[in-house]
Amino acid sequence: MSEAMLSKVRKLLAQAEDPACTPAESATFMAKATELIARYGVDRALLAAREPTADPVGDRVVEVVAPYARDKAGLLAAVADPLRCRCVRRREGNGFAMHLFGFASDLERVELLFTSLLVQAAHGLAGAAVPVGEHPAAFRRTWLAGFAQVVAERLRAAEAGAVAESGVPSVALVLADRSDRVQRRLAEVYPRLRTAPRRRLAGGGFGPGAAAGRRADLGDPGLTGTGASRGVAG
Numbered sequence: 478m479s480e481a482m483l484s485k486v487r488k489l490l491a492q493a494e495d496p497a498c499t500p501a502e503s504a505t506f507m508a509k510a511t512e513l514i515a516r517y518g519v520d521r522a523l524l525a526a527r528e529p530t531a532d533p534v535g536d537r538v539v540e541v542v543a544p545y546a547r548d549k550a551g552l553l554a555a556v557a558d559p560l561r562c563r564c565v566r567r568r569e570g571n572g573f574a575m576h577l578f579g580f581a582s583d584l585e586r587v588e589l590l591f592t593s594l595l596v597q598a599a600h601g602l603a604g605a606a607v608p609v610g611e612h613p614a615a616f617r618r619t620w621l622a623g624f625a626q627v628v629a630e631r632l633r634a635a636e637a638g639a640v641a642e643s644g645v646p647s648v649a650l651v652l653a654d655r656s657d658r659v660q661r662r663l664a665e666v667y668p669r670l671r672t673a674p675r676r677r678l679a680g681g682g683f684g685p686g687a688a689a690g691r692r693a694d695l696g697d698p699g700l701t702g703t704g705a706s707r708g709v710a711g
Contacts, residue, residue, distance in 0.1 A: 486510050490593040493693065496600050503597075504692040511631060514586050515639035518560065519648060521582035526651045532580050534662050539575045539588065546572035547676075548621040552594060553577075555625035557587045559632035561656050563663045565670060578663045580655060590632075594693060598624055601689040611681055620682030620689070627690030 489510035493503045525532035541549045550566050550573045557564045562579030577584055598621060607616045640648050663670070 486513055486589065489513070490589075494593060494596045494600065500692045507597075507693050511635045512638070514590065515632075515635040516642070518583060518586060518636065519639045519643050519652075521580070522651050522655055523643070523645060523648060525580065525582075525655075526647075532582050534579070534658055535581050535584060536576060536578045536662070536666070537584055537588075539577060539591070540569065540572060541575055542572040545617065545621060548618050548625075549595065550575055551676075552598065552621060552625040552628070553587070553591050555629040556591050556594065556632065559629055559636055560587050560590075561652065561659060562587050563659055565663070565667055566673060576666075578666075579659050583655075594624075594628060597693050598689070601686070601693075605682065605685050605689075608681055615678070615680035616682040617680075618682070619678045619680035620686035622676075622678055623683035623686030623688075624690040624693070625686075627687045628693055631690070631693075 489506045492498060493506040493510065495503075498506070521532050539553060541553060553575050554564050554566075557577060557579070560579070560583045562577055562583050564578070565576040567574045567576060577587060579587065601624065602617055602620060605616075605620055607613045640652070
C-alpha cells in the first residue's frame with residue numbers, strides 16, 4: 478500500500494477509534510476506510526497478475542493474548558477470511574499464535590484492520606452495559622462474536638463491491654487463483670490440518686455486539702478480499 482493510501486486509511490481508522498466519536502460518525506469513517514481497503518486489494522491482485530513478483534504469497538504469525546484470546550482470534554479470522562487469507566490457530570501459553578497465509582498486500586490489510594478493530598471493540602465493550610443477572614464474561618464473549626460476524630459480512634460486501642466496480646471481466650478468475658495459491662501454501666505447511674469445532678456460547682451480548690460491528694470503521698475496501706478460513710494445527 479502506498480504511503481499516501483496508508484496514511485489516509487490510518488487517519489480514517491483513528492477517527493473511528495476515537496471514543497469521542499458518535500456511533501454515526503464512526504460508522505461513516507469505517508465505511509470509507511473499508512471501501513479504500515477493498516479497492517486496494519483488487520488493484521493489487523490485478524497488478525500481481527501481470528507482475529507476479531510484485532505481490533508474493535507469504536505468511537506471518539500474529540500473537541493473540543488474554544483476556545478473551547479465543548474471541549480475539551475469532552475476530553482475526555473474521556477479518557482474514559474476506560481478505561483472501563487463511564489462518565491456523567495454535568495454542569501458545571494463555572493465548573494463541575495465529576499463523577496467517579496470504580499475499581503480502583492482503584496480509585498487510587488484515588493486520589491493519591485487526592489492530593484497529595481490537596481498539597474499537599475494546600471501546601465498545603467498555604460502553605456496553607451487562608444486563609442484570611448475566612455473567613459478564615458470557616455477555617462479552619457473545620458481544621465479540623456478534624461484532625466479528627457483522628465485520629466479516631461488511632468486508633465481504635465491500636470486496637464484492639470493489640470487484641463489481643473494477644470493470645475488469647477477469648478479476649473474479651484472478652481472485653480465485655490467488656485463493657487457490659494461498660490454500661496450497663497452507664497445505665504445504667500444515668498437511669494434516671483439522672477444522673476447529675464450532676463454539677457454543679451462552680450470553681446476551683450478540684445483538685449489541687452486532688450493532689457495534691455495523692458501526693465499526695473498516696477502513697478502505699482496497700484492503701479487502703474474499704475467501705479465508707481458520708484451521709487448528711494438529
